[in-house]
């Protein structure tokens with residue numbers, strides 16, 4: 425199954441050069457079949473798994489964080505582990521670092537947030553905060569949209585005009601880390617279409633799978649689902665003890 429996916433020989437090949445340190449974009453990270461299989465699992469998850477916000481709904485695996493701590497130390501379910509985590513860990517970061525989670529407390533992501541964005545929904549500009557090792561791996565499913573990056577002004581207030589946009593296509597992997605994690609904010613505008621897309625306005629244009637799909641500069645949004653993989657720094661010991669009593673769902 426893996427044979428149809430061509431991974432880069434190192435993340436350096438996939439670096440988004442227009443951005444500060446550091447972001448990487450891999451367009452065909454999973455196959456159509458893998459995308460469908462994951463979407464099917466997301467959609468058929470028990471109702472209680474979903475948390476409904478005003479416009480968006482989300483799932484957390486294996487559980488929510490409580491005071492920045494993962495209480496539930498169960499491993500990720502198989503459908504979130506393979507193929508994404510194994511593939512992610514197989515890509516060298518550099519000559520000396522085997523992968524992007526080398527040096528993180530658990531050496532791999534232990535938490536996945538699933539967000540569903542129908543057209544006209546987004547997420548306010550924010551930083552991801554201190555609960556996580558500063559590496560965010562996002563797999564996009566179903567539809568393309570732009571992630572905006574923002575900077576705070578001198579006075580600390582948010583400049584509402586994004587400094588960059590990253591176009592995330594379905595089946596792509598985006599990794600953000602370092603300054604992009606700590607210094608910049610990210611968000612998604614609640615719009616029905618991303619407009620004015622071009623080599624000049626999209627930071628990862630040269631890495632896109634299908635730039636010719638946007639020659640009119642337009643991306644009409646459909647429902648986009650994202651899987652955000654991170655390593656939560658603190659995992660409760662109590663959770664680890666209780667872990668074996670639970671069955672994987």
Ligand SMILES: O=C(O)CCC(=O)C(=O)O
Nearest residue numbers: 537539547552562650652
């Ligand atoms: O869905 C996305 O791509 C972004 C989600 C996000 O920023 C977050 O969950 O912290």
Ligand SMILES: [Fe+2]
Nearest residue numbers: 550551552610
């Ligand atoms: Fe975020």
